Amino acid sequence: MNSCSGSELRRCRPLLGTFVEIAAVGLDAAALARAVDAAFASIECVQNLMSVHDATSELSRVNAEAFLLPVKVSDETFAVLERGLAIASESAGAFDFTIAPVLASWGLLPAQLRRRAGGDWRDVNLLRGRHVHFTRPLAIDLGGIAKGFAVDAAITTLREQKVSSATVNAGGDLRVFGPEQSRVHLRHPDSAQPLSNPISLRNAALASSSPCLTRKQWRGRTVSHLVNPANRRAVANRISVTVRARECWLADALTKVVLNAPMLADRLLEKHQAEAFILAA
Amino acid sequence: MISRITWVTVAASAAVLPAYAATYLNVAQAQQAIFPGAKLRESPLKLTPEQRKAIEKTSGVKVRTVELRLWQVEAGGWFIVDEVIGKHEFITYALGLNADGSVQQIEVMDYRENYGGEVRKSEWRAQFAGKKHGSKLKLDDDIKSISGATLSCRHITEGVKRLLATYELVLRK
Numbered sequence: 001m002n003s004c005s006g007s008e009l010r011r012c013r014p015l016l017g018t019f020v021e022i023a024a025v026g027l028d029a030a031a032l033a034r035a036v037d038a039a040f041a042s043i044e045c046v047q048n049l050m051s052v053h054d055a056t057s058e059l060s061r062v063n064a065e066a067f068l069l070p071v072k073v074s075d076e077t078f079a080v081l082e083r084g085l086a087i088a089s090e091s092a093g094a095f096d097f098t099i100a101p102v103l104a105s106w107g108l109l110p111a112q113l114r115r116r117a118g119g120d121w122r123d124v125n126l127l128r129g130r131h132v133h134f135t136r137p138l139a140i141d142l143g144g145i146a147k148g149f150a151v152d153a154a155i156t157t158l159r160e161q162k163v164s165s166a167t168v169n170a171g172g173d174l175r176v177f178g179p180e181q182s183r184v185h186l187r188h189p190d191s192a193q194p195l196s197n198p199i200s201l202r203n204a205a206l207a208s209s210s211p212c213l214t215r216k217q218w219r220g221r222t223v224s225h226l227v228n229p230a231n232r233r234a235v236a237n238r239i240s241v242t243v244r245a246r247e248c249w250l251a252d253a254l255t256k257v258v259l260n261a262p263m264l265a266d267r268l269l270e271k272h273q274a275e276a277f278i279l280a281a
Numbered sequence: 282m283i284s285r286i287t288w289v290t291v292a293a294s295a296a297v298l299p300a301y302a303a304t305y306l307n308v309a310q311a312q313q314a315i316f317p318g319a320k321l322r323e324s325p326l327k328l329t330p331e332q333r334k335a336i337e338k339t340s341g342v343k344v345r346t347v348e349l350r351l352w353q354v355e356a357g358g359w360f361i362v363d364e365v366i367g368k369h370e371f372i373t374y375a376l377g378l379n380a381d382g383s384v385q386q387i388e389v390m391d392y393r394e395n396y397g398g399e400v401r402k403s404e405w406r407a408q409f410a411g412k413k414h415g416s417k418l419k420l421d422d423d424i425k426s427i428s429g430a431t432l433s434c435r436h437i438t439e440g441v442k443r444l445l446a447t448y449e450l451v452l453r454k
Contacts (some may be wrong), residue, residue, distance in 0.1 A: 011314070012305050012389035014374075014434035019389065021303070033314070172428040184426040188291040194301075194427055195289065206428045242428055258286065269285040276286040 011036050015043050016147050018171030022154060026164025026178075035161035039154040039168065046150035049077050052100060052109060052141045062132050063100075063113065063139045070131035078130040080142055080149050080249070087145075087253040088121040090268055094261035095253050096121045096229035100141035106223040106234070108214065113139040120229065143225070148207050148252030151175050155248075168248075175205035175248045188240045188279045189213050199277070205248035209255035210240035212281075228260045235259050238281045245274035301427060302393045306375070312352065312360055315377035315386045320355040332451055340446035342439045349447065358385065359452060361444055365436040370394050374437055382448050387441065394432075 009032045010023040020043055022036050049058045062071050073081075087095045101117035103109040119136035127133055142149075151168045155175050158166040165178020176182040182201045185194035189212040199206065211224035215236055226235040241258045245251035250272055258265040258276045269276055306314060312321055326349040328336070333344045350362040357380030364373050371393045377385035 010303070010305055012303065012392060013387055014389065014437040018432060018434055019392065033317075167426060169426050169428075171432055174426055174428060182426065184428050186289070187427050191291050195291070199428075208428045262286070266284055266286060274285065278286060278288050279291050280288065281291050 007032065009033060009036055011040070013040055015040070016047055016150055016170050018147075020154075020168070020170045022158075022166065022168050024158055024163040024166040027162065031161070032163065035158055035163050038161060039157045039166075042153040042157045043150045043168075043170070046076060046146060046153055049074055050080065050142045050146040050149075052113070052139075052143065055110075059140060059142060063116065066132050067116075067134040067137045070127055070133040072129065072131050075130065076149075076153070078126065078132075080146055081124065081126060081132060081140075083149075083249055084142070084145050084253065085121060085124060085126065087250075087257070087268075090271070091257045091261060091264055093121060093229050094264060095144065095256045097140050097142055097144060098124065098138050099227040099229055099232065100139035102227050102232050103141060103225060104139070106218045108223070108225050109141060113141075144209075144256050145249050145253045147171075147173050148205065148248035148250070151205065151248040173205075173207040173248055173252055176201050177203050186240075186242055186277060186279060188281050190238060190281045195279075199242075199244065201244065204244055204246060205251045206242055206244050207248055207251035207255055208240055208242040209252075209259060210279075211235045211259075212238055212240065226256070226259060230260065240279040240281075242277045242279070243269070243274055244277075245272055250274065304391050306388055306390045308362060308375075308390075311362070311375035311388050311390050314388050315360060315375060316354055316358065319358075321352040321360055322355065324351050324353050325349065326351050326451070328447075328451065332447075335450050336443060336446045339450060340439075340443045342443040342446075344443060351452075354380075356380075359448065361447075362390070363440050363444060365440040367436045370432065370436070372437060374440070376441060376444050378444075378448060382445070382453060384441070384445075387437065389437075 007029055008025045012019055012021040022039050024032055024036055051057045052059055058073055058077050065071050084097045098120050100109055100113045104111055104113035116137040116139040119138050123134055123136045123138055125133040147170055151170050151173055154168040155177050165180055167176045183198035184201055184206055185198045187194040189210045211226045214225040222236040223234040224236055228235055241255045243251040243254040254274055257268055328347040333347055337344050352360040359378040361376045373391040374387060374389045376387055379385045
C-alpha cells in the first residue's frame with residue numbers, strides 16, 4: 001500500500017443496506033483497529049436510529065407518533081432533520097424526505113407508511129429540546145441523506161481517534177480526509193466499467209444517486225426509489241448523478257436536487273461550493 | 282456563471298469484465314478482528330440431508346454447501362466462514378456468534394464483482410487497454426474507490442439468516 005506513515009487498515013462490513021469500506025492510516029496497528037471499529041460503530045448507531053425498515057428505530061417512532069404529539073429524538077436524528085429541512089427549503093422542495101408514502105405505495109418501503117400521505121416537508125416542525133412534530137400525518141424516509149450523514153459520523157470518529165488520513169465508502173457515498181489527494185472512479189449503474197478519468201478528492205465527499213438501481217415495473221408503470229416531489233412521480237431516466245461537496249450528507253441530499261430540479265441546482269451547488277457530474281448511459 | 286454541472290456520456294460497452302475486487306482479511310485475520318486474542322478450535326461440520334432441509338425451511342434461504350467452515354471459540358461462541366453469490370458479486374465473509382447465538386460481528390473477507398464469465402486477468406487487461414487507449418486504469422491495483430454504484434448487501438443478509446438458522450438447529454446445545 002502507498003501510505004507514508006504507519007500501516008494501512010482496510011475493512012468492509014455490510015451496513016446501511018450496502019457495503020461499507022473503511023480505510024485508515026497513521027497509527028500503530030492496534031490503535032488503527034480500534035479506530036476503525038469505532039468508526040463502524042458510529043455508522044451502526046446512525047443505522048439503528050434512522051432506518052425506516054426497522055420498526056423499532058427512532059425514526060419509526062417519529063413516523064408513528066409525531067402527528068399526535070411531539071417526539072423527542074437524539075442529537076443525531078435531530079441534526080439530520082435540521083439539515084434535510086434546510087436543503088428542502090433552499091431547493092423549494094426538490095429535496096423532500098416526506099415522500100416515504102409514495103415509495104411505500106410502490107412496494108419499496110413498508111406498507112404501513114402508505115396511509116401517511118398527508119403533507120410535505122413544510123409540515124415537519126422542529127421544536128425546542130429536540131422535539132419533532134408533524135402538523136399532518138406524514139412519514140419520513142431519511143434514505144436520501146442519512147447514509148451520507150453516517151459516512152460523516154464515521155469520518156468524525158476517525159479524526160477523533162487521530163488517524164492521519166481515512167476513506168469511508170458506503171456503497172458509493174464516500175468521504176476522504178487527510179493531506180493526500182484521493183482518486184475516485186465514477187461508474188454508471190448500468191455499466192460495469194468505471195470511467196477512465198477519476199475525480200480528485202481531498203477532504204471532501206462524493207455521493208451518487210441513480211434510478212437505475214431500483215427501477216422496476218409496478219402495475220404498468222416504471223418506478224424507482226427516487227421520487228420527484230413536485231409531481232410525486234418516479235425519476236426513471238437512465239442517468240446517474242454524483243455530487244462532490246464538503247460533507248457527505250450534503251452531497252447525498254444535493255444529488256436529489258440535481259435530479260429533480262436541474263434549473264435550480266446550479267445556484268444551490270454554487271452556494272454550497274459543490275459540483276455535480278451527470279452520467280448518461 | 283460557469284455551470285457546476287458536468288455531463289458525461291457513458292459509452293455503451295459490452296459489460297463482460299470483472300469490475301472491482303478487494304481482499305480484506307484472511308481467515309486468521311478475520312478471527313482476530315472479530316474475537317481479538319481469543320483461542321479458536323477448528324471444528325468443521327458436514328450437514329446431514331435432514332439438517333440441510335430443516336435449515337432451508339427455517340431460514341427460507343437455500344443451502345448451497347453442506348460443508349461448514351466452523352471454529353469454536355474457547356471462551357464460548359462460534360466463528361464461521363461463509364460465501365454468498367449474487368448476480369454479479371462473489372463474497373466471502375466471516376460471522377462471529379456470541380455464546381448465546383447473537384451476532385458479535387460480520388466482516389467481509391473477500392469481495393469480487395464479475396460481469397460475465399471467468400476471464401483471466403491478463404486477457405482482461407489486454408482487452409481493457411485496447412478499449413481505453415491511453416488511460417492508466419488497471420484492475421484492482423489502481424481502482425480503490427468507486428462511486429455511483431450502490432450494491433445491495435442483501436445476499437449477505439440472507440447468508441447470515443441461513444447461518445443463524447444453522448446455529449439454532451445444529452450448533453446450539
